[in-house]
Amino acid sequence: EPEVTQTPSHQVTQMGQEVILRCVPISNHLYFYWYRQILGQKVEFLVSFYNNEISEKSEIFDDQFSVERPDGSNFTLKIRSTKLEDSAMYFCASSENRMPTDTQYFGPGTRLTVL
Amino acid sequence: AQKITQTQPGMFVQEKEAVTLDCTYDTSDQSYGLFWYKQPSSGEMIFLIYQGSYDEQNATEGRYSLNFQKARKSANLVISASQLGDSAMYFCAMREAYNTDKLIFGTGTRLQVFP
Numbered sequence: 001e002p003e004v005t006q007t008p009s010h011q012v013t014q015m016g017q018e019v020i021l022r023c024v025p026i027s028n029h030l031y032f033y034w035y036r037q038i039l040g041q042k043v044e045f046l047v048s049f050y051n052n053e054i055s056e057k058s059e060i061f062d063d064q065f066s067v068e069r070p071d072g073s074n075f076t077l078k079i080r081s082t083k084l085e086d087s088a089m090y091f092c093a094s095s096e097n098r099m100p101t102d103t104q105y106f107g108p109g110t111r112l113t114v115l
Numbered sequence: 116a117q118k119i120t121q122t123q124p125g126m127f128v129q130e131k132e133a134v135t136l137d138c139t140y141d142t143s144d145q146s147y148g149l150f151w152y153k154q155p156s157s158g159e160m161i162f163l164i165y166q167g168s169y170d171e172q173n174a175t176e177g178r179y180s181l182n183f184q185k186a187r188k189s190a191n192l193v194i195s196a197s198q199l200g201d202s203a204m205y206f207c208a209m210r211e212a213y214n215t216d217k218l219i220f221g222t223g224t225r226l227q228v229f230p
Contacts (some may be wrong), residue, residue, distance in 0.1 A: 029121050033216065043160070043206065045217035056216045075214055100148035100210045104218055106160035 002026045004107035006092050012113045013082055021077045021110045023092030031055070032075045033093040033104060034067065049075065051096070065072065082114045118142065119207050119221035126226050128197045135182070136192040138207030144168075147211045149190040150218065151181065154204040163205075167189055167203045197228045 013019050025032050034046040048055040049067050063081045075094075079086055089111050093104040093108045120139045128134035140149065151163040157191045166174045174181040176223040182191040194201055204225050 004210055031216065035218075042222045043208075043218075043220040045219070048216035058217070089158060093160075098216060100146055100212060102148075102166070103150065103162050103165055104210075106152070106156075108159040111158070 002028075004092055004094055004105055005108050006107035007091075008110060009108065010111045010113070012115065015084055016081050016112055019082055019112065020080075021090050021092075021112070023075045023077075023096030023107055024073050025075055025092065026096075026105060027073070029094035029096050029105075030065075031095045031098050031102075031104075032069070033095075034077045035091045035093060035106075036060070036088040037091065037109075038085075038088045046077070046090075055098075059100050079112075082112075084114050087112055087114045117221075118219045119209055119223045121207055121221035123224045124222070126224055128226065128228055129192075130199060130228055130230050131196055133195045134191060134197055134205075134226065136194070136205050136226065137189065138190045138192065139222060140188050140190060140207075140209050142188075142209065142211050144212040147209055149181070149183070150208045150210070151179070151190075151192045151203075152208060154223070156203070160206070191217050194226075199228050199230065202226060202228045209227060 007022045033050045037043045047057040047061045066078045071089040089109045092107040093106045147168045149166045153161045158166045164176045164179045166183045178195045180193045204223045207221040
């Protein structure tokens with residue numbers, strides 16, 4: 001069964017450093033998403049991406065964040081200058097379409113720890 | 116106001132028994148989707164079941180069923196014949212209408228299945 005994959009599974013970085021989190025969505029899916037989950041809290045939407053453009057972003061997704069689809073398979077989230085409060089689990093998700101009926105399938109997550 | 120409310124932070128159930136995890140939602144949209152995800156201790160988010168706002172029948176997927184009461188705006192997850200492997204966090208989520216991509220998550224319910 002096709003699945004979303006994410007690398008790395010765990011990333012440790014120093015405050016102020018740049019990190020890139022990588023995702024490979026399900027191959028026939030057109031919509032891609034990033035969510036984050038701070039430890040012990042609920043999952044929060046960051047951004048959605050379609051046709052090489054940001055479709056929607058939350059207030060969390062400020063100028064330090066960016067997303068890119070550098071090739072036909074990868075989807076990346078870049079955090080330019082990490083802060084302690086960026087420590088969280090970051091989930092990539094993808095869906096076939098954009099309807100409310102379309103399930104977003106999540107990857108296993110990347111745990112980001114900022115020291 | 117919270118869009119998704121899960122009032123049970125933790126639930127216990129004995130193996131082979133059924134358990135209901137509560138979820139209420141708040142939306143003024145006529146078209147929306149409701150989803151349940153499971154998050155085991157390993158951290159990944161696993162899609163379980165979906166219910167569309169226009170679906171007249173309650174959704175079922177194997178041992179999972181969704182008790183959808185539209186007038187009460189509730190979408191409770193029922194797990195029948197609980198197994199030890201069902202121990203996990205369970206999140207209810209909603210996607211509204213056609214002009215937003217994001218899933219809105221509840222705070223989750225931690226289910227523990229004991230022998």
